[in-house]
Amino acid sequence: MRILFLGDVVGRAGRVAVKEFLPGLREEYCPDVVLANGENIAGGLGMTCETLDELFSCGVDLVTGGNHVWRHREIFSRLETDRRVVRPANYPEGSPGRGYVVHTLKDGRRIAVFNALGTMFMDALACPFRAAFSWLDACAGEDEGAVVRLVDFHAESTGEKKAFSWALDGRVSAVLGTHTHVQTADAQILPRGTAYMSDLGMCGVEQSSLGMDADVAVARFLTRMPHAFKPARGPVSLNGAYLDIDDVTGLAREIRAVRSHCPAAVRSPAGNE
Ligand SMILES: [Fe+2]
Numbered sequence: 001m002r003i004l005f006l007g008d009v010v011g012r013a014g015r016v017a018v019k020e021f022l023p024g025l026r027e028e029y030c031p032d033v034v035l036a037n038g039e040n041i042a043g044g045l046g047m048t049c050e051t052l053d054e055l056f057s058c059g060v061d062l063v064t065g066g067n068h069v070w071r072h073r074e075i076f077s078r079l080e081t082d083r084r085v086v087r088p089a090n091y092p093e094g095s096p097g098r099g100y101v102v103h104t105l106k107d108g109r110r111i112a113v114f115n116a117l118g119t120m121f122m123d124a125l126a127c128p129f130r131a132a133f134s135w136l137d138a139c140a141g142e143d144e145g146a147v148v149r150l151v152d153f154h155a156e157s158t159g160e161k162k163a164f165s166w167a168l169d170g171r172v173s174a175v176l177g178t179h180t181h182v183q184t185a186d187a188q189i190l191p192r193g194t195a196y197m198s199d200l201g202m203c204g205v206e207q208s209s210l211g212m213d214a215d216v217a218v219a220r221f222l223t224r225m226p227h228a229f230k231p232a233r234g235p236v237s238l239n240g241a242y243l244d245i246d247d248v249t250g251l252a253r254e255i256r257a258v259r260s261h262c263p264a265a266v267r268s269p270a271g272n273e
């Protein structure tokens, strides 16, 4: 199965980047399925129904979440009903939505997607390792037929991400890091066949502070006061990974970092962020 997984899509600029670059990437990689982390699609923080629909209309099939997923309450009911969206599994019992989904491709092949949040330098949630083990134990029956299993591990610490990938090596097709918005140059296949990358990076304004206005970011550090984030403006880029997974074993044949930025500098137009 050929897969494109895009890192955190940040605001309107991120959606513009997906719209602009995904058609070319489709031609180049012929993906069977396209995923994106959508925790920042609405104005850089959270998801709304409208921005989620925009992402789907760009050709994204499945959307994963992160710590910002709860920002807009309107998404809560959508998380319950839309099986194309997954939020971190290790939030407390009773949180809206689901921590994993199983998606069936047009040709009948199935892909399971699991999302978890790291706990180092982040909220103190339930252990993501044990959440993943529980999912895999449940997988045996419920996800029968979903040989391809992807994990979006949304975490700050590379140490936690690496350890997480070793804990799941050979049991999932790939562990892909999100959240830092900075793409890492460590795409690799672990000894038991799990593809790994510490962070996919982001889709959005490259010359920014993680997709947000750099002046605001600087002011927050200089004053230690709460300045409201606002999305950055400027040329956009897309970051993510391409994966090829063996449909029989569910193990990775290839992982490659993907990065698109236009020499002619595609800019995000002013308007709804
Ligand atoms: Fe993010």
Ligand SMILES: [Fe+2]
Pocket: 039, 066, 067, 068, 154, 178, 179, 180
């Ligand atoms: Fe995040």
